Amino acid sequence: MARILAVDDSPSMRQLVKLALSSGGHEVDVATDGVEALQVAEKQQFDVVITDVNMPNMDGIALVRELRRRTNYRFTPLLMLTTEATAERKQQGKEAGATGWLVKPFDPDRLLSIVTKVLA
């Protein structure tokens, strides 16, 4: 079981990610944007962070960049989960330090298998 932080400004998306991951036995915390995610991530260590890209206050790419600056998140899997699928945005995510790029809509089983893979 892993401790996962799911970041999305959409309440229903937060619910769906939480539902998918907790049904796989993971413990899931949520945050509504990059700023809140950083605050939560500083209080406790997560094994995986899954974040949306377009969010108010701080977007997902900036969040990944910020997390990678912290020693305790340097090697943590950071996954982007977004509707964006352009090569340019993916490259931005990669350069920021993201571990992977998942395009919505996600399949719950597929999401679980990817989490398992990045945790291995």
Add this chain to the structure above:
Amino acid sequence: MATAAADPRCRCGTLGLSAEAAALLLAFAMRESEAPAVELGSALERLDQGLRPAAGAPGRETLSRDLAACVRALQFHDRLMQQLAVIRNLLTRLADHPLPQMAGFGAQRWEELLAALRERLAAGAHDELFELLVRTGGVGAVRDAGADQAEGSSELF
């Protein structure tokens, strides 16, 4: 003397009013649909929790598949909200006034808008608004060509 409908300033004003009214209607509709979507998500969470003790029971696998289908389907609501937000932002740019905060929005501005529209809305204003939206590129900017193929894809770096 030019008629009111032929006066470009009047058309722009009507478009601005129409845009503001449309943006407000969209914002209200989006806000209205948020709570039911969250309610549906909560119901799915409860169903999932209720199903856990039944692991291995007959029919459990079918119910799990149905639940997964619900999770996938509900994500299209989120996508719709994102697309509507792009349209709302485009309309706001065309509006005469910046959109008021939804929380503090009273009936007064709405009544003013309706009165102004009733008085000034030309028959072709809707077409003009649509053309303006298309010209801004907002319709094409919502989704990239080929995005359908990328749906549900994943890539580990």
